[in-house]
Amino acid sequence: MTEREKIRLLQEMISQKRLKHSLAVRDVAVDLAKEYGADIKKARTAGLLHDSAKGISNDNLLQMAQEFGIVVDDVISTVPSLLHGPIGAKLVQKEFGIEDKEILNAIKIHTLGAEEMTILEKIIFIADYIEPNRTCAGLDELRKKARVNLDSAIRIACDRTLKYHIRNEDLIHPQTLATRNAFLRKDG
Numbered sequence: 001m002t003e004r005e006k007i008r009l010l011q012e013m014i015s016q017k018r019l020k021h022s023l024a025v026r027d028v029a030v031d032l033a034k035e036y037g038a039d040i041k042k043a044r045t046a047g048l049l050h051d052s053a054k055g056i057s058n059d060n061l062l063q064m065a066q067e068f069g070i071v072v073d074d075v076i077s078t079v080p081s082l083l084h085g086p087i088g089a090k091l092v093q094k095e096f097g098i099e100d101k102e103i104l105n106a107i108k109i110h111t112l113g114a115e116e117m118t119i120l121e122k123i124i125f126i127a128d129y130i131e132p133n134r135t136c137a138g139l140d141e142l143r144k145k146a147r148v149n150l151d152s153a154i155r156i157a158c159d160r161t162l163k164y165h166i167r168n169e170d171l172i173h174p175q176t177l178a179t180r181n182a183f184l185r186k187d188g
């Protein structure tokens with residue numbers, strides 16, 4: 001499938017706004033892949049397709065998780081949109097015919113991260129966070145950090161997510177804290 005064909009299919013799955021975000025994540029991921037010597041083609045594909053499941057309703061995400069045998073923990077059952085990474089990886093395999101494990105895993109874990117991440121996984125995680133359409137305060141500093149120290153940028157991104165959800169009095173998935181602690185150690 002060419003990239004143009006991928007974009008055409010993706011357009012049927014997600015909103016225009018989400019497509020704009022996906023194209024921007026693709027571009028930032030490519031820049032970071034060049035910076036860090038990662039596989040540019042894989043970064044491009046994973047960046048473009050990371051939010052393929054973002055247009056699926058919570059009820060359908062939960063049903064698909066059951067069909068795919070994806071574990072739904074306590075927090076995820078309350079915040080089913082956390083499934084869009086794992087379900088997205090399955091969809092990208094099924095609908096786009098992508099079999100590359102590294103691409104699929106980068107899509108799977110792009111929201112919560114993991115204690116150990118490949119360079120591609122780190123790039124997709126942080127590109128999603130810093131792409132230029134995101135306008136939250138203080139992001140420019142994180143954008144600069146991502147160019148010089150990916151591990152530190154991931155730790156800061158997790159801190160920001162944790163603070164945001166605490167401020168909102170939201171339920172928080174513990175994987176963000178586990179990712180944050182692991183990257184604090186790497187960084188320190």
Ligand SMILES: Nc1ncnc2c1ncn2[C@@H]1O[C@H](COP(=O)(O)OP(=O)(O)O)[C@@H](O)[C@H]1O
Pocket residue numbers: 079081082111112161165170171172173174176
């Ligand atoms: N650690 C977390 N705990 C609970 N909810 C989270 C956590 N991280 C993200 N979320 C929520 O999961 C959903 C998907 O997250 P994300 O992909 O970061 O959203 P977006 O790309 O729309 O900003 C959002 O509703 C977000 O608020």
